[in-house]
Structures are given as structure tokens and as C-alpha cells.
Amino acid sequence: xxxxxxxxxxxxxxxxxxxxxxxxxxxxxxxxxxxxxxxxxxxxxxxxxxxxxxxxxxxxxxxxxxxxxxxxxxxxxxxxxxxxxxxxxxxxxxxxxxxxxxxxxxxxxxxxxxxxxxxxxxxxxxxxxxxxxxxxxxxxxxxxxxxxxxxxxxxxxxxxxxxxxxxxxxxxxxxxxxxxxxxxxxxxxxxxxxxxxxxxxxxxxxxxxxxxxxxxxxxxxxxxxxxxxxxxxxxxxxxxxxxxxxxxxxxxxxxxxxxxxxxxxxxxxxxxxxxxxxxxxxxxxxxxxxxxxxxxxxxxxxxxxxxxxxxxxxxxxxxxxxxxxxxxxxxxxxxxxxxxxxxxxxxxxxxxxxxxxxxxxxxxxxxxxxxxxxxxxxxxxxxxxxxx
Numbered sequence: 591x592x593x594x595x596x597x598x599x600x601x602x603x604x605x606x607x608x609x610x611x612x613x614x615x616x617x618x619x620x621x622x623x624x625x626x627x628x629x630x631x632x633x634x635x636x637x638x639x640x641x642x643x644x645x646x647x648x649x650x651x652x653x654x655x656x657x658x659x660x661x662x663x664x665x666x667x668x669x670x671x672x673x674x675x676x677x678x679x680x681x682x683x684x685x686x687x688x689x690x691x692x693x694x695x696x697x698x699x700x701x702x703x704x705x706x707x708x709x710x711x712x713x714x715x716x717x718x719x720x721x722x723x724x725x726x727x728x729x730x731x732x733x734x735x736x737x738x739x740x741x742x743x744x745x746x747x748x749x750x751x752x753x754x755x756x757x758x759x760x761x762x763x764x765x766x767x768x769x770x771x772x773x774x775x776x777x778x779x780x781x782x783x784x785x786x787x788x789x790x791x792x793x794x795x796x797x798x799x800x801x802x803x804x805x806x807x808x809x810x811x812x813x814x815x816x817x818x819x820x821x822x823x824x825x826x827x828x829x830x831x832x833x834x835x836x837x838x839x840x841x842x843x844x845x846x847x848x849x850x851x852x853x854x855x856x857x858x859x860x861x862x863x864x865x866x867x868x869x870x871x872x873x874x875x876x877x878x879x880x881x882x883x884x885x886x887x888x889x890x891x892x893x894x895x896x897x898x899x900x901x902x903x904x905x906x907x908x909x910x911x912x913x914x915x916x917x918x919x920x921x922x923x924x925x926x927x928x929x930x931x932x933x934x935x936x937x938x939x940x941x942x943x944x945x946x947x948x949x950x951x952x953x954x955x956x957x958x959x960x961x962x963x964x965x966x967x968x969x970x971x972x973x974x975x976x977x978x
Contacts, residue, residue, distance in 0.1 A: 622876045623918045625889050628925030629975055642929040647972030652699060655965035659699060664710035667697050669962035670953035672722030672766065672895060673940030676729055676747045682944050683747045684951045685713060685731045687720035690962055694720035696733045698747055714745045714753045722846060722895060724767030728796050734764035736781050739826055742767065744798055759790045760803045761826040766847035768854055773869065777854050779844030786832040787841055787856060789818060808839040813875040846896035857893045859909060864893060878918055890916040890924055897941045901975045907952060909937035915952065928970065935960030947974055
């Protein structure tokens with residue numbers, strides 16, 4: 591599963607950074623990532639924000655739940671969760687879900703070219719437990735409800751156009767979404783102990799109002815081949831979408847999802863795994879499994895949200911664990927990139943890079959208080975590598 595030949599194809603305002611990988615090697619499956627030294631070295635002492643970072647990196651607080659975002663009149667939402675960044679002229683926007691029920695929704699913070707916060711505002715209201723989601727190539731944010739028979743809502747990061755419910759994408763306990771512009775589909779995870787992995791094929795790419803929901807069909811092994819089968823009733827009632835197709839593969843608590851260069855990665859929190867689908871060969875394997883670490887303790891547990899960079903590095907946030915964001919490098923090395931001290935009753939959510947790749951945004955959902963009203967949203971700056 592080595593990903594050494596990552597391709598750089600990042601465009602300001604475009605879709606997610608494109609990652610490359612070695613060509614599929616017949617029937618051989620590589621071992622999952624193992625602990626090692628990361629590209630940025632050891633973590634230093636905690637800074638003033640309680641964040642341990644490698645040398646050369648700094649952090650700042652962007653927003654706190656229940657408090658006015660500095661420089662604006664907007665009060666930041668509780669329980670910040672999934673997020674994404676969007677180019678905005680010479681600046682950018684970071685969107686963030688609110689994982690509370692009821693009245694979840696999502697908010698956005700706008701930055702100038704220098705990184706100064708210029709505004710903050712609501713982009714989605716009146717929804718339930720908005721957990722993760724995903725950005726689209728046409729610059730909308732898919733905000734997903736993590737409740738039984740939950741919906742996907744397509745939202746406008748600029749807050750100009752009203753959010754639109756997208757029932758054709760299925761009703762289930764949605765978690766994350768990742769757009770694949772090559773196959774023109776959206777991949778979807780399901781946060782159930784026997785959840786499934788889905789793809790939605792829009793009738794017209796760029797229009798999510800209609801289309802076909804399919805589910806991954808595969809064996810019970812941790813590697814092999816897969817196919818897709820149409821879900822007969824995406825409405826999920828009275829029969830849940832995950833039980834409608836015989837042979838559909840069960841995953842233990844689907845979480846984050848990320849697409850790049852004919853691969854899609856997604857995480858499952860129930861077994862601390864990162865899965866990789868190789869979309870050109872229709873095969874799947876494990877990119878990481880904490881139970882398969884062969885020496886020392888597993889650096890990544892509580893596997894949750896995931897994103898990536900043009901260097902080919904995957905960034906995986908922990909729900910619990912050591913409150914780390916860990917790296918999985920193209921050479922299949924897993925190592926902590928940062929750690930938040932003093933917030934063991936929280937989880938890290940919403941990792942996303944600014945369009946130029948120089949800033950990483952994320953939240954501690956419950957902060958130091960352990961309550962949804964204690965959420966903190968951060969920015970980290972530093973010498974992120976442009977290539978592996």
C-alpha cells in the first residue's frame with residue numbers, strides 16, 4: 591500500500607489535493623502502516639494553547655463555542671465537528687459543523703490573505719447532529735446528519751445561497767463524504783457498528799438532486815476485491831439502507847473519508863482502522879490497523895476524521911486516544927504530528943488545510959470542559975512539506 595509517487599495537483603479554489611500512489615501490484619497487498627519517525631520530528635512542549643507541535647510550527651485559537659469570534663459579532667457554535675477550506679479571492683473560508691441535536695447546522699469563518707479573520711456567519715440551521723461531511727469540486731459543503739434516517743445537506747460556504755436537503759443521497763446515520771471527480775461520484779460513510787460504505791452517482795455531475803445510491807459489496811476479509819450494488823430504497827424506511835443488499839460489506843463505525851488520485855481512504859472507529867480503496871483495480875486493503883502494529887504501542891487510536899495533502903501525507907484525527915493528529919506518510923510510517931494536552935474528555939475534529947497548504951484548521955470538540963459548550967477551533971501554521 592505504498593504511496594511513494596504522489597502527484598501534486600492542487601488548484602486554488604479547486605477540489606481536494608490530489609494524491610498519487612504506486613501502481614497496483616497484482617494480488618500482493620502491502621502491510622498496514624507501522625510506527626516510525628515522522629517527517630517533522632518529535633513533538634515539543636505544550637505551547638500556550640496546550641498544543642504540542644514539532645519545531646517550527648505555531649498555533650492560535652480561532653474561535654470558542656459560545657463566544658464571539660474575534661473581529662466579528664458572530665457567536666461560534668457548540669461541539670464543532672467536520673470542516674473544510676475554500677479559496678475566497680486572495681483569502682479563504684473554513685466551514686465547521688455543529689454536532690448537537692437539535693439545532694446542529696454549520697458555521698463559517700472568513701480570512702483575508704494575511705490570515706486575519708474578517709467575518710463569521712451561519713450557513714446551515716435547524717438540522718440535527720451535523721457530524722462530518724465533505725467538500726465538492728463545485729465549492730459547496732456537504733453537511734451530514736449523524737442520526738437515524740439522517741440527511742445530507744448541501745450548503746454554501748459563502749452563506750449566500752440557502753442550504754438544500756439532498757434525500758437522494760440516502761437516509762441513514764451519515765458521517766463523512768468525499769467527492770471523486772474522475773468517476774463523478776460521492777463516497778459516503780455510515781456511523782453504525784455494522785455500517786456500510788456507499789457511493790452516490792448523481793444523474794448529472796454537479797447536481798445532487800437526483801441519482802443512484804450504491805453500497806460496497808465484498809467479502810469479510812480485510813483485503814480483496816469489491817463491487818457496487820444499487821440500494822433499492824435509499825429512503826431507508828422501513829428497511830435500513832445497510833440491510834437491503836445481501837453481501838454488502840459491514841464496517842465498524844464509519845468516520846472520515848478522503849479521496850485523491852484514484853484512491854479513497856476512510857476510517858472506522860470501532861476497530862481503529864484506516865481503509866484504502868484502489869478505484870482503478872476495484873480492490874481494498876488496510877492502510878492502518880492499530881492491532882497490527884508490530885513493535886511498540888500504536889501511535890494512532892480513536893481513529894476518526896481524515897484529510898490529506900499534496901505531499902501524499904494523510905492526517906488522521908483522534909477521538910480520544912492521546913488527542914493526537916497523526917500522519918501516515920507515503921512510505922507507510924505513522925507518527926504523531928500534534929497533541930493537545932489537558933483535554934482528555936474531548937476529541938479532535940474537522941482537520942482541513944488552507945488552499946495553499948500552509949495552515950491546518952481543526953477543533954477540539956469539547957475543549958477543556960468536556961462539554962459541547964467548551965469547543966475550541968484552532969489554526970496551526972508551519973513548514974508543511976509540499977512533496978514527499
